[in-house]
Amino acid sequence: MTTTLDPVATIDLPTPTEAPDRPAKLIALVAGLITIVCAMLFAFAAPSLNSGAHNLSLAVSGPSAATGQLVAGLEQKSPGTFDVTTYATAAEGAEAITNREAIGGIAVGAGGITIQTAAGAGTLYKAALTAIGTQLQAAGSRSPIRS
Known part of the structure; x- marks a missing residue:
């Protein structure tokens, strides 16, 4: 559409486009x-x-025959979950937990198996160790759980 203003000049107006x-x-x-x-x-x-749990540091203490059997059982039931360090006595394992070298421990002794948990390790890790203690109790061993 064009509009003529004067006879000499013409302006072209844009044509309306289609709706988008x-x-x-x-x-x-x-x-x-x-x-x-x-x-x-x-x-x-x-x-x-x-x-999930991977390579959790765990202190296992007690006689080498018992700890070897326990470590083998842990690896068989949950491979890659624990990074196990063995100690000769329960006191050494408890010291490793206190020094935050381990999130918890399993001590094998004459009175049975003791599960040791670090108070600051977190509820997830404490629950995992408590579950291990429960399984050991179901298997017939006495396993008190201590923080």
């Missing part, structure tokens, strides 16, 4: 939002896929 394609924009917006929400959900869910 609203359904296509709406579909693109919804698809983008779904992609963002899925990415956020994956970001929160991904860490739990590989979570």
